Amino acid sequence: MSDNLSELLGRKGIQENLFDKMGKLAVPDGSPSDEALAQLAEEFLIGKANTFGTATFYDFLKPENKGKKVYVCNGTACVCAGTQEKVIEKLTNTFSKEEIGHMTCLGRCHENAAFHYDGKNYSGDAINQLNNIVEGSEKINKDAYRVAATGPAILTRDFTNITAYYQPFLDALKKDSAAVLEEIKTSNLRGRGGAGFPMGMKLEFCRKVENKVKFIICNADEGDPGAYSDRYLLEQQPHAVLFGMLISGYATHAAYGIVYIRAEYPESVAIVQQAIDQLRAHGLIGENIGVSGFNFDFKIIQAQGSYICGEETALINSIEGQRPEVRVRPPYPAQKGLFNKPTVVNNVETLAALHFIITEGGQAWKNIGTERSSGTKLVCLDSFFNNPGMYEVEMGTPLSVVVNELGGGFKAPVKALQIGGPLGGLVPVEKIKDLTVDFESFSKQGFLLGHASVVSVPEDYPIMKFIEHLFDFASYESCGKCFPCRLGTKRGQELSEKALTSEYKIDRALFNDLLTTLEEGSLCAHGGGIPLPVRNALQYFDDELKQYFN
Structure with a gap:
């Protein structure tokens, strides 16, 4: 990593962002032109090799993407379900092979047969209505999946209204920010993106670093096949995520929030932007919020197709406009992150939990779940279950309850579950009875809870x-x-x-x-x-x- 390059790329601030501009330039043809990349290099005072090197990394910026019109999901859930060969076969009746690309994953694991066309995702029976899709029907891309909570509905509770929902935030602004941070630390909220690191510690590390510029990043690059809980929160509970970022900013003295949303979730981008606009209209973002002296604003960055950007340092490189290569640590992002400034990166679900913690108190969250894995967890079940969908469960809930009671068991014989994404453990069905949904249980048994996405491996899949x-x-x-x-x-x-x-x-x-x-x-x-x-x-x-x- 070059410190000088990071400084140059941050010279214009987050609103004038190199990576964001590359994405917009790629929209007409699928890849930015050589001339446009050279012009961007000149504008940001960097070498042409830097802009070309970045563009050639991403699925939706690289020259090979030119001419692609439709993309087929090749995520593990769709692969194991065996639906994608038929999707490709039907697409070839309308598109040439050169016009068909791939995406991983579209978050349609609950019904499979997923593909992307003209800025929208489709799944289930949509492939059988391809002619209507190409002609521009608006409603075919809508999907529905079961959402339920077994205990307290925290992440899945109904949204009220802007005024009521954000009152706890305005109340928090009247308190010392150190006291707000203590509530988060008391909760023992651990990162829901996979690593399980205590959120309060991350925020405290960043808070202690003296710097006029700090960033809060929401890692919404939910690339684990089988996972769609982040998509749920972004599209159905966007204010929970934005609330969490505002509180994180106040606790760390950060004034900038970046929501990094994966390209595979185009609908999420529009919905979150609408929520940000609502906050601006209500005076809840900008300068001197609630006459408190606290300033905070948001910027959405749409990713361009790279699983590795779910790793926080690769994500930071991506936002800067560099190739998303992982950085050597230390220094950690909380000390030296985006544009060399202190940065906290948290997953969508982690941030969404802060509304309950700030409203009800850290101890209320700590009282739910287990001693070391507090609170609730969203679990995604794929199409092999009789009741596919997303369930909010208390940490410590037996996995057998999730599989057999919430999921209703399997539609077809299954021999294993991959839980926690491609890097998660492969759990044979006979081990389901031995596991509970918490970090310690999975680790002790030699698995990984991670994002808690569940992909079923059928008996006939080698x-x-x-x-x-x-x-x-x-x-x-x-x-x-x-x-x-x-x-x-x-x-x-x-x-x-x-x-x-x-x-x-x-x-x-x-x-x-x-x-x-x-x-x-x-x-x-x-x-x-x-x-x-x-x-x-x-x-x-x-x-x-x-x-x-x-």
């Missing part, structure tokens, strides 16, 4: 094929910064594919060395995390896999 799919995904989405991840994930994919398509047997010692190298040598959790589900597969499905090893 585990070796699943391993190859994971390595292929990890290889494609690697930022390329470190050798273990960039090379190791590709070697894993090649070994798996060779074993599937020939008589080749994988050497177990060699394969174990590869996994260990990924775990211990990767710069971030992308390369370091992909061995977990692979090791789970080797542990629990050896009878099925042993034909591929010697």
Whole structure:
């Protein structure tokens, strides 16, 4: 990372943003022109190699994206459901093969058959209405999924109105910001994006750094296949997210909030922007909010197709307009983040929890759940369940309750659940009874709760094929910064594919060395995390896999 480059890219402030401009320039043709990239380099006083290097990284900026008109979801939930080959087949009746691209994932895991066309996402039976979609029907892209809470409805409670909802924020502005931070620390709210790091500690680290400019970033790059809880919050509870960012800004003395929303969620961008406009109309953002002396404003940055941007330092590089490569830590973002300024990055669900904590008090949140995993958690169930949807459960709820009572069991035979995204553990169905929905239970059993997205692996889906799919995904989405991840994930994919398509047997010692190298040598959790589900597969499905090893 170049400190000088970060300074140059931040010279114009967040409103005049290089990455944002690249995205807008790509809209007409699918990729910004060479001339436009050269002009941006001159405008931001950086080299042409920097703008070209950035544009060629992202799915929806790279030159190969030119001419693409429709995109098919290739996320794990849709792949395991087996719906996408038929989607592609039907799309080829209207579009040429060169006009069809891919996206991962569209957050339509509850009904699959997902694809994207003309700025909108579609799923379920929509592919059978393709002619109407191309002709511009507005309502076909709407989806519906079950939303319910087993205990207290906190993240899923109904929105009231702007005035009532934001009164706790205005009340908080009358208190010392240190007292507001203490409530968050008391709650023991842990990050819902996967790592489970205490939010209060992050905010405190940033608060203690002296700097006139600080940033609060909402990481809405929910790239884990099987997850759509962030999409729910962005589209149905946007004010919960914005409230959380405002409180975070007050607690850390930050004046800028950036909502980084993945390109695969186009509807979310419009809905969150509408919510921001409502706040502005009510005088709840801008300068001297509530005559408190606190200033805060928002900027939406739409991502351009890269799973690695879910990692906080890659996300920061992305917003700056650099290639989204993972940064070496320390320094941590709370000390030196966006444009070299103190920055706090939190997941959507983490931020949304702050409304309850500020309204009811940190202890009220702490009283829910378990001692070390407090509060509630959103869990997403895919289309293999009889009751697919998103459920809010208290931390510590038995996984068997989620699967059998809330989800209603499976529609078809399932042999494993991948929980927590591509880097999450692979849980065989016989282990469901041993797990509870909290960080400690999953870790103790050798799995990872992560985002709590649930992808079902049907009995007739080969585990070796699943391993190859994971390595292929990890290889494609690697930022390329470190050798273990960039090379190791590709070697894993090649070994798996060779074993599937020939008589080749994988050497177990060699394969174990590869996994260990990924775990211990990767710069971030992308390369370091992909061995977990692979090791789970080797542990629990050896009878099925042993034909591929010697």
